[in-house]
Amino acid sequence: MVLAYLPSPSQGVWHLGPIPIRAYALCIIAGVFAGVWLTRRRWAARGGTPADISAISDIAVWAVPFGLLGGRLYHVITDPELYFTAGRQPIRALYIWDGGLGIPGAVALGALGAWLGCRRRGITLADFADAAAPGLVLAQAMGRWGNYFNQELFGTPTSLPWKLLIDPAHRPDDTPTVAFYHPTFLYECVWDLGVVALLLWLDRRYAMRRGRLFACYVLAYTAGRAWIEALRVDHANHFLGLRLNDWVSLALFLGAAAFLILSRRPAPADGAATVTPDDPGELNKDEKAPAP
Template sequence: MNLAYLPSPSQGVWHLGPFPIRAYALCIIAGIFAGVWLTGRRWAARGGNRDHIADIALWAVPFGVLGGRLYHVITDPELYFAAGRQPIRVLYIWDGGLGIPGAVALGAVGAWLGCRRRGIALADFADAAAPGLVLAQAIGRWGNYFNQELFGGPTHLPWALLIDPAHRPATSPTVAFYHPTFLYESLWDLGVMALLLWLDRRYRPRRGRLFACYVLAYTAGRAWIEALRIDHANHFLGLRLNDWVSAVLFAGALVYLVATRRRTGTSTGTGTGHGTGHDSAPDASLPDTSAPDRDPKDG
């Protein structure tokens, strides 16, 4: 028996008359609003129109939710399509099951559509949005707490999470305390957000490089957190599929950072070439070169 531990939530669903209000959905929604708010502040500080962020979010958020669900279903199809399963539950997003890689990937498609309508370079928007995106992830992860899902292996650490019998693994029904991997990832995400804000203030990374730093830092954390999780996952060559996806994304971000290390130009924010804040200063993190800057509308 642990003398100190994190209690499981007393409930994850409340009812307003006949309508269920699910904590998982509230966490996702709160994360989205927080992310859009922070992105709007950063965009305005760069000389952009803050209203444009709301317009882009109207495209990026639905695409992101769809992408997150598709990723989950594609990587774990047997949860919905195996014998005895109910394929209709693919639509039950409130039960949990949104994959962050898919959400970011398809959300980027939605963001591109929104940026294109406003004549904004996607890379400029991505740099402004990166800290807000990881903030949204940090808040959204608490939905897993209320669903009592995606926890790690058994532990006796003082911050172990008490899991109700109904949510414990079938292989260890008498084990009550598990690693709160949702908390680990939430704290890691907040650390990544702080790192990105510091990098942006200190070095003013050029278009796309701050977003690449986000991918690099997030996937590095996801690797060790994924190793603790014991929930169902498909494997390839002994590793969870999420590990392979993280490895590919980490490598891609690293290659991008190396390939662009000698280019000049920083995020303009407005897509017009006349923004403020970061517009006129070269990237202080790397040596200056004579390479011309790119037109912001090329994104």
């Protein structure tokens, strides 16, 4: 007897006449709005002017389309056989609503869009990245529910009480009779919400600036992605026994760790006052404080 499980949604698309309303898209849109809202609040708390606060939405207009394009490109480039081998339909590489957005590509190209937006508004990209980091991972947490509605990116079979029921049409070919799987979308959502809380605490405790809080986001997110990736059973290319996304996460984790180490200020000379590395309130009076 099944005592407990998470049901899958009966549908992920609704129609208003000829117009399809897709849950996957709604989750992404909701995540974008939540991320922009939190970023605006954080920019204001950091002392941003009203003009700068309003600029956050303008920057998002650049960052979001670039991020969606980058996420799709990453997915297609890392899994080209899903679209460009015999019997496949290459046109489906454009079907973003079917799922398939790679977070590393979305963040990378989204950062390019954010840089363009920041240049237009005279805002430093590092300052914007630190303000946006908690909102970015909040958007990722909400966007993961799109995978739930698509019944995709779940994990290995399990009998845990929070197991996820997957309809027969969406089950892996090698386990067609197994009904319950790890809800990895939920694991990543919960992990991401934990990262949001961690980043907000770090920023309150250490007032992290100059891109360091964004680096902490990369560290925390990729650490969680590593163990979640190990549970997933969706198609993925492997290299030396690991999924490609694991190698990307490892490279990003090491890069973020190196940035945090190298970006620390050198220790003060003998007799000089000790300055907390990330405390803008202790800057030398002749040094101009950075933008929020």
